[in-house]
Amino acid sequence: MDRTKKERKRIKNYTLTPKKLNKLNSTLIFMTCKHCQENPVYKLPNKTLCRGCFIKYFENKVIKTIRKFKLIELEDNLVVATSGGKDSITVLYLVHKYLSRKNLQKNISALVIDEGIDDYREHTIKFLEGFCEKLDVKLHKITYKDKFGYTLDEAIKLLKGTNISACNICGTFRRQALNIGARELGATKLVTGHNVDDESQNILLNIFKNNFKILTRLGPNNGVVGDDKFIPRIKPLYMLSEKEIRLYTILKGFDVGYDECPYSRGSFRGEIGSMVNKLESDVGGVKSSIVKFYLESKEDLQKKYLEEEGTDVTYCSKCNEPSQREICNTCAMQELLEKLKKD
Ligand code: SF4
Ligand code: ZN
DSSP states (O other): OOOOHHHHHHHHHOOSOHHHHHHHHTTOOOSOOSSSSSOEEEEOSSOEEEHHHHHHHHHHHHHHHHHHTTOOOTTOOEEEEEOSSHHHHHHHHHHHHHHHHTTOGGGEEEEEEEOOOTTTHHHHHHHHHHHHHHHTOOEEEEEHHHHHSSOHHHHHHHHTTSSOOHHHHHHHHHHHHHHHHHHHTTOSEEEOOOOHHHHHHHHHHHHHTTOHHHHTTOSSEEOOTTOTTSOOEEOTTTTSOHHHHHHHHHHHTOOOOOOOOTTOTTOHHHHHHHHHHHHHHHHSSHHHHHHHHHHHHHHHHHHHHHHHHOOOOOBOTTTOOBOSSSSOHHHHHHHHHHHHHHO
16 A cells, blocks of 8 residues: 555554554555545445545535534634544644634634543643644633642542542533633633544433433534523534544644543443444444434434423522532532542
8 A cells, every 4th residue: 555654654653552553454445546546545335535535525524514503603702622632633623624714713712621630631731732833723721620629530539439430520520611611711602522433322321321301412513502601512523433533633644642541441431332333343334323313313302301391491509500400510529529538
């Protein structure tokens, strides 16, 4: 295969384990592309794509998603939730590109949440700072320590022996930190890098946990319409897979790290991810089928589960942030941490 020098360098520097790298390489089909004479790098069910065609296919899919689900309007002020990982870097780059074509690139900024995970997050943030500087996008930072009084590492030490996992507390804190951060920056929408892998896992996770009300809130654009305190979220990478995003970052030469969060292993979500990945490699198309089925059913689910209970927004009696309970999950977690600290 005749790869360009830059692509060879990217793949050589790729930080995944050899096993994962082999898996990725198995998706690179070394045949002549139907669309051009260059060497193909990716296989779709009905055709193969060369490097240039893959990039076009990928970027067009993002634009189609934005248009189909009406994710971005000209007057929007967008804040992109970034971590420095491949998904958020890609969504930041492409939404910035989309706005630049309309000369609206000043309507975007980035927000990173520093959870306080030693020897992990600082590396991705360092890369992110350089990336934002190159794009001329302002990067804002919120830390769990400043916002909630604990780094994630500290919180997990205190929670040892409880049934609260790292991802439980991290997800709870992140949701609130992102919402408050985006609101304080005057965002009309919060952009996230969720892809078809994340969404198919979210759908199954909420089915398995019997969370049908939460299930109704998934999708490429979600949020409580009409509530000033809640910033709606949009997912322009919704129709793309993790594998495609990884390949895109390699082909574009984004020097992004692929290391996983040290707390991700052994989580329930991780188990669902492995199950879906296995089905995807056995059957193919499983992830997009789950998402398509969900989108087809979403309206009916909303009718059944939201209309019954109403869509009125309620607020936490402690912090006054949107919450479905008297005390929001974030305040409940903070109370628990305070108690564990004293004991
Ligand atoms: Fe947080 Fe879990 Fe994601 Fe790690 S894997 S950043 S602990 S949600
Ligand atoms: Zn609260």
